[in-house]
Amino acid sequence: MARVVIEKLNKFYQSSRKAEPVYAVHDLSLEVQDGEFLVLVGPSGCGKSTTLRLIAGLEEISSGTIRIGDQVVNKVEPKDRDIAMVFQNYALYPHMTVYENMAFGLELRKFSRPEIDRRVGSAAEMLGLEALLGRLPKELSGGQRQRVAVGRAIVRQPKVFLFDEPLSNLDAQMRMQMRAELARLHHQIKATMIYVTHDQAEAMTLGDRIVVMREGWLQQAADPATVYQHPANRFVAGFMGSPSMNFFTGKVWNVEGQIWFESGAVQAQGGVRVPISSRFSAGQAMVLGIRPEHLSIEVRPGWAPIEGRVELVEMMGAETLLHLRCGSERCVARLPLMAHFQLGATVRVHADLTQMRFFDAATGERISS
Numbered sequence: 001m002a003r004v005v006i007e008k009l010n011k012f013y014q015s016s017r018k019a020e021p022v023y024a025v026h027d028l029s030l031e032v033q034d035g036e037f038l039v040l041v042g043p044s045g046c047g048k049s050t051t052l053r054l055i056a057g058l059e060e061i062s063s064g065t066i067r068i069g070d071q072v073v074n075k076v077e078p079k080d081r082d083i084a085m086v087f088q089n090y091a092l093y094p095h096m097t098v099y100e101n102m103a104f105g106l107e108l109r110k111f112s113r114p115e116i117d118r119r120v121g122s123a124a125e126m127l128g129l130e131a132l133l134g135r136l137p138k139e140l141s142g143g144q145r146q147r148v149a150v151g152r153a154i155v156r157q158p159k160v161f162l163f164d165e166p167l168s169n170l171d172a173q174m175r176m177q178m179r180a181e182l183a184r185l186h187h188q189i190k191a192t193m194i195y196v197t198h199d200q201a202e203a204m205t206l207g208d209r210i211v212v213m214r215e216g217w218l219q220q221a222a223d224p225a226t227v228y229q230h231p232a233n234r235f236v237a238g239f240m241g242s243p244s245m246n247f248f249t250g251k252v253w254n255v256e257g258q259i260w261f262e263s264g265a266v267q268a269q270g271g272v273r274v275p276i277s278s279r280f281s282a283g284q285a286m287v288l289g290i291r292p293e294h295l296s297i298e299v300r301p302g303w304a305p306i307e308g309r310v311e312l313v314e315m316m317g318a319e320t321l322l323h324l325r326c327g328s329e330r331c332v333a334r335l336p337l338m339a340h341f342q343l344g345a346t347v348r349v350h351a352d353l354t355q356m357r358f359f360d361a362a363t364g365e366r367i368s369s
């Protein structure tokens with residue numbers, strides 16, 4: 001097992017001499033600890049796969065350094081990097097059995113038959129594939145095939161596992177199941193794993209640490225709770241969590257040492273007193289962020305009222321998502337009950353002041369509380 005240390009990594013693609021280069025990764029510095037489960041997450045095209053492929057050696061680095069263990073691997077061939085990668089399209093060999101698919105890489109590397117048997121047997125046991133070793137891929141379900149692909153990586157016993165959206169071909173239920181299995185697997189073999197997904201829920205549930213990327217730039221690297229509760233900027237705040245955080249644009253004022261926020265939607269006389277530092281100029285445009293679960297329909301002392309017209313009510317069973325139109329802005333409240341609301345009616349929800357986050361309207365950076 002090993003640490004992966006990335007320093008000032010850049011990658012641009014130059015498709016033709018005339019075309020502008022495409023910057024896929026900008027100045028990325030990152031340390032993945034030995035045994036850590038690190039998740040790279042972000043919207044399509046943000047550079048996740050490119051980063052993974054650079055670590056694997058499948059793309060050439062434009063500048064920067066990648067270390068696996070103590071070795072700089074910039075010039076090391078993929079096959080000599082001691083990593084195993086599982087892709088979204090994990091193409092198993094169709095004419096080989098499950099056993100042969102898992103054993104193939106070891107045979108190429110001239111492992112002895114007893115060692116191959118031992119490793120395949122142990123991986124099959126870990127992944128619940130023992131009864132399927134003699135089957136062909138076409139005789140397996142999607143989830144079972146996915147497990148074979150993971151098994152193929154495990155038998156190699158690499159220093160580092162790289163996963164690129166390995167679950168995205170599976171249906172929702174199978175994904176949840178495989179997600180739990182991967183978490184268990186990581187717990188069991190304690191290997192360093194770097195996992196790419198665009199699914200924020202997958203990132204939250206799997207990662208020891210999450211790295212959020214946008215347009216090739218790292219936005220935040222932290223544990224899931226920190227990313228969720230203390231997002232570094234408005235982009236991270238909006239990307240992590242579903243339904244998304246609500247945002248209201250307004251202005252802040254410092255009135256006799258107290259800081260107040262005013263916007264059309266957040267209606268309290270003279271604005272609401274807010275928990276932020278004074279690192280702003282009076283009248284500066286600011287964005288208030290509040291998560292749907294921090295809005296309540298009940299009146300609570302000191303919470304800030306937000307009034308809106310009911311646009312949509314989604315009853316989810318255990319909770320209700322109440323969509324409101326507040327002037328020019330929209331917001332969603334997540335209410336822990338089955339609640340009935342009249343479409344078009346005016347409803348008042350209340351926002352927990354301690355859960356409000358503020359962002360600079362111009363830069364998107366969070367104004368710390």
Ligand SMILES: Nc1ncnc2c1ncn2[C@@H]1O[C@H](COP(=O)(O)OP(=O)(O)OP(=O)(O)O)[C@@H](O)[C@H]1O
Pocket residue numbers: 013014015022023024042043044045046047048049050051198
């Ligand atoms: N071979 C290539 N030539 C030119 N541009 C490329 C090439 N591969 C990727 N890119 C560009 O680099 C950027 C990052 O791509 P990358 O595949 O890393 O995104 P991603 O985060 O994995 O997205 P997705 O979630 O859609 O898989 C994109 O703008 C993409 O168009």
Ligand SMILES: [Mg+2]
Pocket residue numbers: 048049050
């Ligand atoms: Mg990708």
